[in-house]
Amino acid sequence: MATASQTALAVDFPILGQEGLVYLDSAATSQKPRVVLDALEDFLAHHNANVHRGVYPLAIDADTRFSAGRAQIAAFVGAEPAETIITKNATEAINLVRYSWGPGNVGAGDAIVLTEAEHHSNIVPWQQLCSQVGAELRWLEVDDEGMISLDQLDEFLADGRVKMVAVTHCSNVLGTINPVEEIVARARAAGAASLIDGSQAAPHMPVNVNAIGADFYVWTGHKAYGPTGIGLLHGRRELLEAMPPFLTGGDMIKTVSFDETTFNELPFKFEAGTPPIAEVVALGAAVEFITELGIERVRAHEEAITAYALASLKAVPGITIQGPSLAEQRGGLVSFTLDCAHPHDVAEILGRDQVCVRAGHHCTQPLMKKLGVGATTRASFAVHTSTDDIDALVGSLGRVIDIFGDR
Amino acid sequence: MDDALYREEILEHYKRPHNFGPMETPDRESFDTNPLCGDELRVMLKVDDNDVVEEVRFEGHGCAISQASASMISDEIKGMKLDDLARLDRSAVLDLLGIDISATRMKCALLSLKVLKSAAIGTLADWEPDTVDAARPAGGAQL
Numbered sequence: 001m002a003t004a005s006q007t008a009l010a011v012d013f014p015i016l017g018q019e020g021l022v023y024l025d026s027a028a029t030s031q032k033p034r035v036v037l038d039a040l041e042d043f044l045a046h047h048n049a050n051v052h053r054g055v056y057p058l059a060i061d062a063d064t065r066f067s068a069g070r071a072q073i074a075a076f077v078g079a080e081p082a083e084t085i086i087t088k089n090a091t092e093a094i095n096l097v098r099y100s101w102g103p104g105n106v107g108a109g110d111a112i113v114l115t116e117a118e119h120h121s122n123i124v125p126w127q128q129l130c131s132q133v134g135a136e137l138r139w140l141e142v143d144d145e146g147m148i149s150l151d152q153l154d155e156f157l158a159d160g161r162v163k164m165v166a167v168t169h170c171s172n173v174l175g176t177i178n179p180v181e182e183i184v185a186r187a188r189a190a191g192a193a194s195l196i197d198g199s200q201a202a203p204h205m206p207v208n209v210n211a212i213g214a215d216f217y218v219w220t221g222h223k224a225y226g227p228t229g230i231g232l233l234h235g236r237r238e239l240l241e242a243m244p245p246f247l248t249g250g251d252m253i254k255t256v257s258f259d260e261t262t263f264n265e266l267p268f269k270f271e272a273g274t275p276p277i278a279e280v281v282a283l284g285a286a287v288e289f290i291t292e293l294g295i296e297r298v299r300a301h302e303e304a305i306t307a308y309a310l311a312s313l314k315a316v317p318g319i320t321i322q323g324p325s326l327a328e329q330r331g332g333l334v335s336f337t338l339d340c341a342h343p344h345d346v347a348e349i350l351g352r353d354q355v356c357v358r359a360g361h362h363c364t365q366p367l368m369k370k371l372g373v374g375a376t377t378r379a380s381f382a383v384h385t386s387t388d389d390i391d392a393l394v395g396s397l398g399r400v401i402d403i404f405g406d407r
Numbered sequence: 408m409d410d411a412l413y414r415e416e417i418l419e420h421y422k423r424p425h426n427f428g429p430m431e432t433p434d435r436e437s438f439d440t441n442p443l444c445g446d447e448l449r450v451m452l453k454v455d456d457n458d459v460v461e462e463v464r465f466e467g468h469g470c471a472i473s474q475a476s477a478s479m480i481s482d483e484i485k486g487m488k489l490d491d492l493a494r495l496d497r498s499a500v501l502d503l504l505g506i507d508i509s510a511t512r513m514k515c516a517l518l519s520l521k522v523l524k525s526a527a528i529g530t531l532a533d534w535e536p537d538t539v540d541a542a543r544p545a546g547g548a549q550l
Binding site for chain 2: 341342343344345348349360361365368374375403404
């Protein structure tokens with residue numbers, strides 16, 4: 001039964017050994033399992049050298065491990081290593097597409113389609129591109145259940161002016177899992193490119209970038225049990241090869257003369273400067289960690305936790321829960337507001353019980369405006385979340401109501 | 408664990424804020440937001456011929472700390488000259504609140520002071536020192 005109590009998956013996260021810590025903020029950043037910490041330390045303690053240039057054994061060792069890390073990361077989402085570009089985060093990955101692909105493919109009078117539920121990182125780059133080239137944004141509305149309408153997408157695509165459809169795979173506020181395969185297929189049929197922001201999806205549900213078929217798919221390492229400082233851009237080879245470089249400098253070149261430069265092959269053409277080497281190795285260990293647990297099992301666990309959370313939170317007096325009613329339509333997070341208290345006050349009081357949740361606009365100010373709230377409180381889940389954590393959250397919300405309840 | 412942050416007086420101001428609501432034809436007006444949490448605050452002043460605050464109203468939404476601080480300081484500035492209002496520092500609000508404010512909540516506490524000073528000087532005032540980076544550790548220590 002979906003709402004039965006459920007223990008965490010059998011995992012070892014050193015930070016969760018802290019007495020009383022209830023970590024419900026994995027959508028902001030994940031905690032790190034021991035195997036990832038070990039991989040990071042092992043690389044830096046025993047295998048560290050710069051990549052792509054050394055000929056001594058230690059450098060070759062580092063090179064091999066870096067390539068193996070990229071291959072693991074690519075395989076995790078069904079991508080080719082050559083089509084897997086390492087950036088510093090998902091935001092930079094989207095900006096790479098905006099700057100490198102954008103100006104040559106979006107012009108005056110063209111349009112870009114976004115959903116109202118996008119993170120600022122998937123809004124601002126496109127707004128900037130539009131104002132640079134004289135294009136317009138078209139916003140797919142989210143309904144009361146947090147869902148977008150494919151009919152509205154068809155309407156937007158009908159005049160043939162849309163050049164890019166950029167959509168989150170899983171909303172970081174509503175939790176909604178968007179039908180990305182259908183969105184991508186419709187965009188392609190209308191001659192538009194597509195970009196999917198998978199930051200909230202890749203660590204939590206099966207993702208195969210080939211099956212989704214998007215031209216670009218981005219996600220980030222630190223939300224996927226890996227370190228900060230690494231993001232991923234998976235792109236279709238034909239597009240990546242046709243695009244000019246984004247950042248330029250070392251590593252991304254083939255030859256440099258006093259007069260001109262020729263660029264390196266994929267994926268290195270888009271990776272100027274020393275990459276995050278240890279981080280790639282550690283993220284390789286992180287996706288291995290998820291793969292060993294089984295991504296289907298991870299999804300089943302987090303869906304069950306989400307169902308339990310939805311059922312438990314629904315009973316809290318004066319609560320409004322955002323997003324789909326059904327856990328199966330959601331990623332592992334729930335945003336809510338209480339009638340009696342501002343989300344910041346909620347999070348502050350929860351924090352005193354060591355219940356770690358996020359409060360604010362979640363980098364989605366347009367969505368907040370649409371929902372008619374200034375902010376929400378968000379609890380988000382991971383492989384280590386148990387129904388005991390949800391019980392602690394609900395218990396602590398009771399304290400909030402005790403303090404603020406008679407407003 | 409105590410709930411000093413939410414002591415009764417602060418909750419009282421939050422639930423029943425003083426000087427809250429619109430003002431017709433204010434002499435001075437300013438609006439600003441707290442980017443951290445999306446709090447919004449507008450203050451409106453009526454001043455006499457000597458630039459003394461006769462009346463103050465504020466509108467907006469925000470957490471208990473930001474709303475209570477706006478309510479408390481609005482009582483204090485009636486009868487104050489705009490020049491003196493513009494010279495207030497953070498202690499004016501923090502002393503009224505009378506509780507420890509963590510670094511991440513400092514902007515919540517000081518938004519009302521910022522907007523009031525903005526209204527007084529007629530242009531957007533800076534945040535008080537040490538509130539620029541909300542993530543800075545408590546006590547003003549540098550990262």
